[in-house]
Amino acid sequence: MKKKFLSIGKPYLLIAPAMAAFLLFSIYPVMSMVQLSLFDWNMISPEKDFIGLANYQKLFYDEDFRQTLLNTAVFTVFSVLGDIGLGLLIALYLKKNTLVNRIMQSVIFAPYIISLASISLLWMWLMNPDYGLLNAALEALHIPGINWLGSPQYAMLSVILICVWKSVGYDAMILLAALQSVPENLYEAAALDRASWWRKLTKVTLPMISPTLFFLTIVETIASFNVFETIQILTRGGPQNSTDTIVFSLYQYGFKFYRIGYASTIGVVLMIIMTLFTIVYFVLLSKRVHYQ
């Protein structure tokens, strides 16, 4: 009897430390966020007004929040596409193991390991409308300069550009590793069947690296959806809310305007969106992913 209890209890005992940390640092904050979203509170004041779903109602009719959602979606779609698409192209190009390619690998990976603050300062300088290198280049081509980070039309584009430039090296490296692990005999078999380059890519390469693509898509989507530091340093959500993303507006409401209830409501909505995303990904994409 005692022995049986031990054999049932042991696994739980062994995962208890991890579970405790998980409950304390993930589940508890989520629960208190959901609870806070029902209050009008500023984190300090002794008065904590219970207002039910009023925050959700307000959020639903908040035009700025709709803009924020749209901004986040645009940012996520284009930075994920850019990262993975460009990353794949670079990986395909670098697949052949030559000296030049090995040097290129380090060069392309370099931005990923440099701190975001330094990169942002560098790009702010490149994108300066008056003295920046990018506008100087445009003017040399007789194209009028652009206010990259300072105008609502171009600010989001600029931010995406910088983000893709920074993280494309990471995607390229992971994809390169995946490409190099595709068994050579599959290509030999395809070559015997006189498969074209395109057929080899779509019928051999992509299916074989699909777990990696799937992994990258999820990781990049979650990262892009939660973008914060880039926005904080480069644009602070402006101009005219054109780069205000969900997490940045959450920060602003919570820590700049002291409306922790409203900020929590945004947090809950963000959590729901992320959960839906993950479910959709696993249901739809996992069917098409080829695991060996």
Place this chain on the structure above:
Amino acid sequence: MKRQSKFGALAAALLMLAAPLAGCASTAAPSAAANSTGSTGTIELKYWYCYQDMVAKNNKDLTQKFNDTIGKEKGIHVTAEFQGSYSDMNAKLQSAFVGKVEPAVAVMEIGSTVQFAKDGILQPLDGTITQSDIDDFYPGLMENSYVDGKLYAIPYLRSTPILYYNKTMFQKAGLDPEKGPVTWDDLMSMSKAMEKIGAKGYGFVSDEWYSEAFIRSNGGDTTNDKQTEFTFNSPQGVEMQQFFRSGIKDGNFKYYSGANGADSLDTDSVNQKIAMWCGSTGGLANTLQIAKEKGYEIGTAFIPKKTQNKVPTGGANLVMTSRLQGAEKEAAEEFIQFMTSPDSALASHITTGYLPTRKSLANNSTLEKLYQKTPQMKVAFDQLQYASGRPMAKGYEEGITHQYLDAMDKIMTTDADIQSTLDEAKKKCDELLK
């Protein structure tokens, strides 16, 4: 043997479980010691300040002086810590208070006092300073200090916005370098005159404080008297936006948009690409020093008027956090008294350019000599007679920075209709004041 290893695993698991808890406990411990009496009997206090350059130097020098004199005598040691801009300070102070690691004394942007006092983060200072001492401060500087009739903040590094202009460029463009613009029309024509030397005239960003100044100088304001409603869409407010927009179009103004607009404006002013801009008088010493190094001269003037001279005051007061009591509170009071004393006010004024806050400094011989040599230092002080406080209502900051400045950016960068853009912004943020 086997049994023992099982036990070992269990112990390890328990240890891992305990580790994060221990981590919590150890991070909580210093909070109690944040402002505390050390083992040697010295009272340790934290003091938080904002901004770099001369302002940081002033804060550090005065704190050092306090530690070397009164602090040494009474066993108090104050550590001054830099926190960034005013809005960084507000966010950090709020978080620190929740985490029980708040400083004893902090600088506070004058418009934020109500919020922090009502939330119970600050404690009243009625006992800290005598009435005759209070009466020594200029009344315009005390307007943002009282919440529900109690004194919560004592004037420290206080300012008014002033207009800076590049005298050297004025001379090159054929203008009198001793005369800055007095009216809005002057601002426009002098700005236009800079076309001759291939430079821009007046440079500006979307900023709440300078907008308050220009609306007031046109006889309007950003809110009604009771601060229950925004009024930046009044005829005076619309006229102000119209003035700046036409300045960009016809008056050789330059508008800097985006989060880094203010930095670009600074760069342009140092590189003599613009001839006029608004700034706090608190940056005057720094600006004069840069001008000297770069070989040009700076003049200062009142904020140009349309119908009247009227500006908000600005800058920071000193506040004390609410958990302090007993000997630590007394020590913090000593520190606040020292930092805001006439001697310190004089030193701060000379080091940074912030206002000489006290009436007793009016005929000070050191200052008279200083003003003869650098009359720029006196402009903000002369303007003080036309200055009043800033709106402090809860929600004002969010409304003005989140909606109004976005509307202004839209007006300056597009052809959007001014009245309807401002009406829309008002509609979005009026509920914040209720």
